[in-house]
Amino acid sequence: MTTQPGSSCQADPLIGSNRPAPIGDPHVHPPAPTGALLDNREAALADGLEAMGGSDRPADTSPLRPFRHAIFRDVWVANLLSRFGGLIQSVGASWLMVSLGASATLISLVQTSTTLPIMLFSLIAGALADTFDRRQLMLVAQAFMLLVSVALSLCAWFGVLTPWLLLVFTFLIGTGAALNGPAWQASVGDMVPRDDLPAAVSLNSMGFNVARSTGPAVGGLIVAASGAAAAFAVNAVSYLGLLIVLARWRSPDRPERLQRETLGRAVGAGVRYVALSPTLMTVLARSLVFGLGASAVPALMPLVARDLVAGGPLTFGLLLGAFGIGAVVGAYYSSGLRQRLSTEGFVRAALLALAAASIVTAYSSFTALTMAALFVGGAGWVLALSTFNVTVQMASPRWVVGRTLALYQMSAFGGMALGSWLWGAVTERTGVDIALLAAAGVSLACLLIGFRYPLPAAQKLDLEPLGRWREPRLALPIEARSGPVVTTIEYHIAEEWLPEFLRLMVERRRIRRRDGARHWSLMRDLEAPEVWVERYDTPTWTENVRHNERATRADADVADRLRALHTPGERPRVHRLIVRDLDAVLDPAADLAALDQPLTDPARQA
Known part of the structure; x- marks a missing residue:
């Protein structure tokens, strides 16, 4: 075959360089039936x-299987400590906002200021995670959050914080989390084999909720005993362990034979990939609606503790702890549940749990009953989010996984940020109970959307x-x-x-x-x-x-x-x-x- 000037007649990658088989060749898929x-x-x-092909149900369903990989285990433990500090900081910020006499809208904006940066900056962070060294990116993000947390603690200690300044600090911490998130989640695939990825994602969710189950209660004790400044200081210290582990880790080299993509072109490639992937678009749309409804419970938790069950900071911590324990239990048993339910059935069960938790919390005036409802809601929360996350990772090749995860985060946490503001505004006009009931309605609407746009099975793609x-x-x-x-x-x-x-x-x-x-x-x-x-x-x-x-x-x-x-x-x-x-x-x-x-x-x- 002669090569003409300005052209090449070599094989196309999707066709192959070998001699093509005839239609009757058993190694070539025959034409499918019409339609x-x-x-x-x-x-x-x-x-x-x-x-x-292949089943989406791994033979080994042990939820602890990824811990056999030392680097994943070390980073998981360090992340657990960092998340523990983050939850303590969240309790301190929320209760300090209440102590400053802020309105319900400003109180709910504490949650928004943490999640809004994820919606704003995650795509850029995802592009950076796919084009630069992910370990170094995480180191920069952790160091940035450490410095901001130290500054927040000092401002609280000297009593110069105002509601809006507190929101600025929480926004900056959220910005660091937005930079860290895609790099961390994409790095999980560098730490464990692909077969262990679903279990590793569930363990990450479980780690966060182990911190959630005890961190808020400890945070409530710290705030009650020493004030919000101490809670902020504990959070600053919690970043040190992860910084040390990341500094010691030598992530796998990613060969860069081609010139690195520019940031703008990398962002465009990520958006294009998701827009032309039906599965990813379904996950993003469903996670957006999910975040809108699911955000009410954590965003309004301080008001639930104060107004519905007549408690203080310790009660607030206990309620968050119940939510976190439910999430831990849900994450631990998620592998077994996936054996019995389809991907869509899994999400529907989670949405029913969240809706039920919101309804019971709205009507309950007893701390124990509210904690039981939040336990169920926490399980639903983690089951839905981990399913969305696994589906995104299993449907994304390594070259773009940081960007697809970033877009998923933008959808889910963008919905949460919008929902936190929305339910705060509804609370100011109608009350906490009405806002929770409305959020339950949104969760049920997300469930109904699934009948028209169901999630596909999370199969193991090659x-x-x-x-x-x-x-x-x-x-x-x-x-x-x-x-x-x-x-x-x-x-x-x-x-x-x-x-x-x-x-x-x-x-x-x-x-x-x-x-x-x-x-x-x-x-x-x-x-x-x-x-x-x-x-x-x-x-x-x-x-x-x-x-x-x-x-x-x-x-x-x-x-x-x-x-x-x-x-x-x-x-x-x-x-x-x-x-x-x-x-x-x-x-x-x-x-x-x-x-x-x-x-x-x-x-x-x-």
């Missing part, structure tokens, strides 16, 4: 969820790089920034296979665009109707290489089926061409002789 890809039951296929593509040897020397680059793939399709070919091309278009292709189109030859040409652009040669290397094994099913439809005994013909801008030729000062030199061509776009 198979449009059946609602095949929605998971549209996201690659069935590409490699999202490792497909590995078929090899960078071609080009006849024209080009630079990494040269472009745009146009790629065409020529198929020969018999008339009887056209309906199936076109349906597969709908999925191929989604995969191409998801992985960075632009201006995708499908063309038919007017003189040879059996010839179809797929075409797409990438802005530079580097982006062309990046696009091809992003293909995963889960994408291979569609590619193999397309190859099976192609004329037996041949493989689709691939051309790569660079676009030339001829406007420079009109410039009288242009050196037209340079047009023959690709690296000095003034008409070459870059």
Whole structure:
């Protein structure tokens, strides 16, 4: 095969470099029945969820399995201590706001000021987590939160805090958490094998809620005995352990053969990937509504303690502790529950638990009954969030997982931030009980949405790089920034296979665009109707290489089926061409002789 100037005829990564098998080859998936890809039951296929098959239920369901990996265990313990301090700080901030005589709206904004930065900055943090060293990013975030916590403690100690200054400090701590979150969650996949990932995510949730179950009660004691400044100081100290562990950890090297993506391009790639992934879009939408309804209980907890059960800071800590214990129990038994319930059934049970907890809390005036309701609500809280998190991670390849997790966090915690403000405003106008009942209604609405947009099964996808593509040897020397680059793939399709070919091309278009292709189109030859040409652009040669290397094994099913439809005994013909801008030729000062030199061509776009 002759390579023409400005083009390459080497194989496309999603097609393969080996000789294609004929349609009857048993190793190639046969064409699916008409309409198979449009059946609602095949929605998971549209996201690659069935590409490699397999059950989503691991043989070993021990919830403690990830602790066999030393680095995960060390970071988990250090995170537990840090989260313990964070919960103590949260109790101190919430009760200090009450002590300052702030309105219900300002009290609820303590929760908002912590979660709002996650909505605002998580996507940037996710892009940083995917393009820079995640360990160093976490170190920076932890050091930043340590400094802010020290400053907050000093301001509280000298009595200079106002409600709005307190909100500024909590916002800054939330900003550090937003920077840390995607890097930490994406790093879990670097610490444990993929099979242990669901259990590791559940353990992370359990760790947070172990702190939640005791931290608030201890925080209440500290605030009652020594004031909010002491609670803030304890939080500052709690960051030290994690800083030490992270400083000692040597995270796996991520080979950077290509030039690092710019921040703007990395953010755009993450948004594009999620927007073209039906599973991820469903998770984001459901988590947004979930956060809106679920935020009422933690946001209004100080008012529940003060107004509904007539308690003080210790009661407040006990209520939060009951919520946290429920979350710990829910996280511990989540692996076993996943054996009995589908992913959607799991989330529905969690939403019912949260709605019931909100309703009982709204009507209860007894501390013990409220604690029992919050125990159930805490279990529902962690079961839903861990399910959303696992689904996102299992549906995301490593190159983009930080950004997909960031967008998930923006949805879930954005809903919580909005909900915290909303329920505070409702409380000021109607009362705590009415706000809790309204939040229960939102949780039930999220449950009903699931009948129309259910979550797919969290299957174990093979999202490792497909590995078929090899960078071609080009006849024209080009630079990494040269472009745009146009790629065409020529198929020969018999008339009887056209309906199936076109349906597969709908999925191929989604995969191409998801992985960075632009201006995708499908063309038919007017003189040879059996010839179809797929075409797409990438802005530079580097982006062309990046696009091809992003293909995963889960994408291979569609590619193999397309190859099976192609004329037996041949493989689709691939051309790569660079676009030339001829406007420079009109410039009288242009050196037209340079047009023959690709690296000095003034008409070459870059």
